Amino acid sequence: xxxxxxxxxxxxVTVAEVVATSALKTxxxxxxxxxxxxxxxx
Numbered sequence: 094x095x096x097x098x099x100x101x102x103x104x105x106v107t108v109a110e111v112v113a114t115s116a117l118k119t120x121x122x123x124x125x126x127x128x129x130x131x132x133x134x135x
Contacts, residue, residue, distance in 0.1 A: 094102075113132050120128035
């Protein structure tokens with residue numbers, strides 16, 4: 094894998110992790126459906 098592609102993939106995975114972590118915090122222990130689905134999909 095070229096180095097540029099590796100950094101792009103790393104960046105995308107980092108963004109996905111931040112989104113999933115934020116959604117988990119707002120889902121209140123999966124009590125709220127929308128953020129819980131975002132967390133599960135990530």
